[in-house]
Amino acid sequence: MTTARQIKKLVRRTLSSSNELVHLERNVLWHLPIRHVARTIAILRCRNHWFFSLKWFLTGLYMHDAWPTRGLGHYSAEFYRSDYQPNPGGGNLWEWADPSLEEAFFNCVESDVLPLMRSVTCARSAVEYIRASEDRLICFGWDRHVVTSIALGEFDAARALWLPHAAPFVKGKVVSEHYQRTYDRLCELGEPLMADDRAALAALLHRWEAENVRGTALEPYWQPTPFPFEVAA
Known part of the structure; x- marks a missing residue:
């Protein structure tokens, strides 16, 4: 061992x-x-x-x-x-x-x-590296591509990826315990994405990041920063 x-x-x-x-x-x-x-x-x-x-x-x-x-x-x-x-x-x-x-x-x-x-x-460099990797679709499914496209400011691409998969995501629906948090977050994504509400999308991604990091061992080392599409704006 x-x-x-x-x-x-x-x-x-x-x-x-x-x-x-x-x-x-x-x-x-x-x-x-x-x-x-x-x-x-x-x-x-x-x-x-x-x-x-x-x-x-x-x-x-x-x-x-x-x-x-x-x-x-x-x-x-x-x-x-x-x-x-x-x-x-x-x-x-x-x-x-x-x-x-x-x-x-x-x-x-x-x-x-x-x-x-x-x-x-x-x-941006991390997403570009993953996109260039041969096995990107195995480890990086459609939902992750939607979120990373938003982070990079590729909103049209994100909507095109989201639309074929959007129907099952209904706010308030109960799914398996291990998937509930992920499901609920994806339910939050559709409305601001389709409305092109970029401020709401930025707030959403910042909130998820903070929730993912706070209370963990890496929190003291974490440096919150703007997303690429916020800087471009």
Whole structure:
């Protein structure tokens, strides 16, 4: 099993050499600054306790379905060592027993992960990165594309995406417990979107973001900022 002690030892050098990362959760490092989009590195346990996987995640904190400290994110990608495959055919894993593990992890974060995270520092760059990824439709469904289109000021595109899916969203309807919050938020979206009420849409996304962040470990690091369409206005 991947333990807190193992993770603490693994990330020690990375944290001591960088003021860009904070360790807010047991197995997750957060990249600063934290604004509309959270960028995280997760050390994930495997069924075989000798191994773990390393992934980075993007989470739109303003999204209707964001749970920033309870879920791993809206988009993810693996990082691994191409020169060291401890489990051939079993996935791109890292091995706790590897004597060069800490050095390899540090080098991977410094040379691969941090440069990528620095390139997606705002809502627009994060969305553009996801849109350019081959598996964007698998992990980033129509509803997320609606909300991100609004955040970027692409209102016509957002309406075109919303209309074919709008009918089932009726305010006050009770759905499954785990989906209720997400459903209720989507119900709030249709009216201001179709009326092109941009002030109401901005207020809605800001409210969701605040609700998603407040009371969590990342709140002290969160920096509320305007959305791209507010700046353009």
